[in-house]
Amino acid sequence: MSVLELKNITKSFGANKVLTDVNMQFEKGEIHSIIGENGAGKSTLMKIIGGIYRADSGEVILDGKPIVMHSPIEAYAHGIGIVHQELSIVGNMTVAQNVFVNCEPVYKAGFINWKKMNSDAKAALAEVGADIDPTEIAGNLSVGMQQIVEIAKVIAKKVRILILDEPTSALSDKEADRLFEILDDLKKKGVSIIFISHKLNEIIRISDKVSVLRDGVRTGTLTRDEMDEATIIRMMVGRDLGRLYPPRASSRDGQVILSSKGLSRKNKFNNIDFSLKKGEILGVFGLVGAGRTEVALSVFGADGLDEGTVYLNGEEISFRSPSDAVAHGVCYLSEDRKISGLFVDMEVRENVVSACLRSVCSRAGFLNQGMISQITDDYIKELDVHPSDCSRFRIRNLSGGNQQKILFAKWLAAKPSVLIVDEPTRGVDVGAKSMIHSILRRLAESGMAVMMISSELPEILGVSDRVMVMSEGRKTAEFEAEGLTEETVMNAVFSMDGGLK
Amino acid sequence: MIKKMCVIFAVFLAIATPVFAGGSGESAASSDGTSAVKENELYSMVVFTKGAEYFNWCYAGMRDAAAILGDHVQTELQGPAEWDASLEARTLEQVIVKQPKGILVASADETTLNSSIGKALSQNIAVIGFDSDAPESGRLSYVGTNNYDFGAAAAQFMVEQIGGSGEVAVVIVPGNIAQEERAAGFKDWISENAPDVKVVSELNDEGDVAKSETVCAALFQANPNIKGIFSTHGYGAPGAAAAARTLGILDKIVIVGSDYSSAVIELLLSGDIEGSVVDDPYLIGFESMMLAYQAAHPTSVPSANPPFGHVPPIIYGGCSVITGETLSDPAVLAKYQNPPAV
C-alpha cells in the first residue's frame, strides 16, 4: 500500500483551473520527483499535500485513509512536512531557534530550555549529516547551509513524508551534492521524499520515480530505467524542443569594448582581468560565493574597487555610480529580479522604461506616453511575453518567466553596448530558458558585448563563446567554449590551492 | 471572509448608531412639554486642549446655568484636543455655521481668534470670552480671574504662614502673561503690607515638575534663610515640596501653590504644601453662560454693544486659598477629587 495517494485532485483559482484530475502514489523510502514548467501546478499540488490549500474535489489518502487538512499544522500532525522554495529562515535568530520555531522545548513554567533546545538542534542537524553550531546566528550561514537548517527544521518534527520545493535553486553544485546525500540517507531511513525541481539532470540523478505535470494534468510517471532528458522534456512541453542551445557567435573578431586589469576588492575578489568583445558572450562560471557578482557590481559602479582599472573602448574609466555606468551604455541585469531588478507593484510599461527615462522624455522632462507604449509593445512582441496585452499589468501578476523577459526588455530599452547578466535563468522553466538563451545570442549578434554569470554549467557551456572560471575570489582559468567539457571546467574550479587571504 | 465582514460591520453599526439616531445638541434637562413654547437656542463653548479638567469644570458650570434658564437652552462643548490656536479658530468657524445664539470662547492665544470672533459677532452671535481672553477681538464680555489679585491672595496667605517676616521666593515661567501678573500682585502686596518680608529670588522652572525640584533645591542650599516659596503655576509647588523633602527641611519651608491637581491635593492633605490659590472655573463657566444669554436677549436698557443686550465688559470670578483644613470637609474634598464628566 502506498504511504500517500492522491486521487482525482482538482483545484481552481477563480476561473483558472490549476489542477485537473491528478492521481499519484508515493511509496515508503522512495524519492518521487515532480517536474513541470512554471505554472504546471507543481507548487499548488504540494500545497494541497501540505495542508495549505484544500482541493476542490478529489482525495488525499494517507495510509489508506482519506484525510482532510485545514492547515500546515495538521499536515505536520500527519507527518507531512514541506521545505518551501523561499527560505523561511529568520536571519537574526540562532540556528537552534530556527529549527524549533514555535515548538521550543520548555520547562514546566513555560520558560525556554535553552540547553535542551541547543542539544536537540545539534541532534537534528546531525541527522541530516550537518555539523552546524546551533548557537550560530542563522543569517551568518551561507544559503546552502540555511537550506540544510531548513530541512533539519522539518525533519525535527519527525516527518514521514518530506516535500522539497525547488531546494537547489539557490545552492551551488557542491552544496546540492551534499543535499542529495542527505536525501539518500533519509530515504534509507524510510522517509518518503517528494522532490520538485526544474533541473532535469538532478531529477534523473536522484529520483526513483518522476511524474510530469503539464497545464495541471499529469502526463505520465516514469520509473528509474525509463527516465531520460528527451522523454521528460517531451512530456513537459508536449513537443520536442529541438536544439537546446542557440548557435554560437558567427564572428569572433569584434573589438574589445569593456576590459579590466587587476581588479581587487578586499575580502571579495583579487586581481581579476577580463575582456569583453563586441558580438560575443563571455560566460563566467563559479560556485556561489566565488565573487562573480561582486566583480560585476564593482565594474558597474554599485560597489567600490580597491585596486585595478576598467577600460571602456580602450580608455580608462571608473563608474562612480550605476547611473554613470548606464549613461555609458553598461547595464547590469541582476541576479534576484524581485529584490534588485523589477518594480513588482508597478506596471509593465513603467518597468520597461525605468532604465531609459531620459530617452522617453521631452527636454522639459515630460514623459512621452505614446513612445513608452510603443517601446513596451515592441518588446512584448519581440520577447514573446504572455499575455500579449500585458503592458498595463503589474509585474506581480506575471509568471516568473515573463517577469524575466520584462527585465530583459528593460535593459534592451536602455540600448546598452555592454550587458552583464547575472543568473539569467534562475527559477525559469525549460521553455523560457531557451527563449532567454536565444535572446542573449541575438543581442550579441546585434553588436552587444554580453557577460553571462551563471552557476549552471550546461548553460555556460551551451551559450558562451568564451568561459571564464572563478573560484574564491580569483580567476582560475579562461577557455574557448567550443569543445569544452564539464570536467575541464570543474577541474579549473577545484585546482585552486589557496583561497583569498 | 463574508462572515467576518458581517461581524465587523455589525459592531461598526452599533457604534455608529448615535450618528444616525442621536439628538442634535445636548438638552440641558429632559423636556416635559412645559417649555415647548420657546424656540430652542444653542450655546457653544469653544476651548483649546479639549479634555482638560479645568475646561470640564467650566462646561459643567455652563450646563447648570443653561438648565436654570430653561429646557430650550442647549449647550455643546467643542474644540481641538491640541493647544493649537489655528485649529481652535477653525473649530470656531465650524460652530458659527450652526448659527448658535451665543459662543463662549477661551482663546489659545491673544490674537489668532480675532477674525473668527469678529465674524461671529457680525452674524449676531453673542461672543463671551472666558478664562483666556482675546482683548482686541471685540468679544462682548470677559469672565475670568484677576491674576493680580490672585497673586495678592497668595502673598497675604504667605505672610500669615511665615509669621510676618523673612525671605521668600517666586517660581515663574517668564513670558506667560497670567503668571507675570500673579507674580506682580504677589510682590506688590508684600511691599505694601509686609515691610519685613523680602522677595529675594525669582526662579524659572519652565513649567516642569522635575526642573522645579532642581532649581528649588539649588535655592534652598544657596540661601538657608528662605522661609517661603510661591509658585505661579500648578507644577511649581510639587517640585518645591520634593526638593524640601530631599533636603529634610519640609517643616521650615512654607510652600504656596497655584491651581489644583491630584498631586497638589495629596500634598495639601499631607501638609507638605501649606496652601494653594485657586480660581473657580465652575463659576466662570456659569457666569459666562448667563452673560451670553443676557447678550442674546436684549432688554429695553440701552446697551453698550447693540444689537446685543447690555453686559459688563469684565467679570472676575474671584479666587481663594485652599489648605489641608479646607479639604478636611468631605464635601469639599469630593468636589476636588471628582471632576465633572462631560
Add this chain to the structure above:
Amino acid sequence: MKIKNKTVAAFIGRVNLNYATLFLIMIIIVAVMSSRAPYFLSAANFAVMVNTFIMEAIMALGMTLVILSGGIDLTVTGILPFSSILLALLMGSGMPFMPAAVLVVLGCSLIGFVTNFLRKTLSLHPMVVTMAIAAILKGVNLTITGGSAMSGFPDSFKAMATMTVLGMPLSWVVYIVLAAFFIIMTKFNRNFIKVYFVGGNPEAAKLSGIKTERVYMMVYMISAALAAIAGILTAITYSSASYSYGTNADMRVITTVAIGGTSLTHGGKGSIVGTMLGTLFMAVIYDAFIMSGLSTYYQDVMTGVFLIAAVLLSEFFRYLKEKVQ
C-alpha cells in the same frame, strides 16, 4: 458566466476600490448629516469645511511624495509654525510680503535639505530624524515667541485674509494650483516618476541608473516647502503667528495620505489624486461630527471608527472583486 455578469465584472475590474469606498462613506455621511443638521449642506458650511482642512491638504501633497519614496516626514508640524513666525519676524523688520514669503519658503526647503542630509549621512530612519528636527523646531519656535502669539502685521497683509481670487479665498487658489501641478508632474514628469521607482524598489532603482539620493532630497525639500506655504497661509488667515499652529498636524496629514490609498509600508504605491480624495474624506468627517451635535468625546470615537470603516470596506470590496473575477 453570463454576458450580463461579464459586463459587471469588467466594470468592477476598472473601478478603483479605495476611491469607491471613500465616496460611498462620504455619500452616506452627507446624506445622513444633511437630513439631520440643517446647516450641513449650506454654502457657508462648505466653505468652512474646505477651510478646516486646507492646510493639511497642502501639506498632504508633499507628504504623499515622501511616503511614495518610502519615507515619512514629521517635520511639517514644526515647519508650519516656524514659517509663520519667520514671516512675522521678516515683515516686522520692514520687508514687503512677497520677498519675505519667498525667503521663508526657501529657508524652510533648506530645513528639508538638512533633514534629508542627516538621514543620509547618519543613515537613520526618516521617522527618527524628522521627529528630532520637529522637536528642535518646536523649541526654536517657543524661544522666538516666548510662548505668546505674534501679531502686528501691516494692514496690507491683514487685507489678504479676506482677499478672493475668482471668488475663492487665497488658500484655495494656492491649493488648486499646487494640486494640479503635482498631479501633472507625478503622471508625466521624469523626476517625479522616479519617486515611484525609488519607493517601489530602491535597490532596483539604483541599479537602473536612478540617482536615488537626489530623489529623496527632492521629496523632503518639497514637503518642507509646502509646510512653509501652509504656514504662510495660516499667518495670513489669522493675521498672527504662533508656536501653537500645526500641533499634531503631522499625524493628520499622514492619516490623510494613508486614507487616500498611499501605502505607508510599501513605497511606490499611491497617488496625488488618492490623497486629494482622502483630504476630502477627512474634511467631511472632521466637519460632520462637529455639526452632528454628538457629545464632544463621542466625536473623536466616531472619527476613529469611520477611518477604520473606510479601510475595512475597501478590503471587503477587494475581496468581492477577486471573487467576481
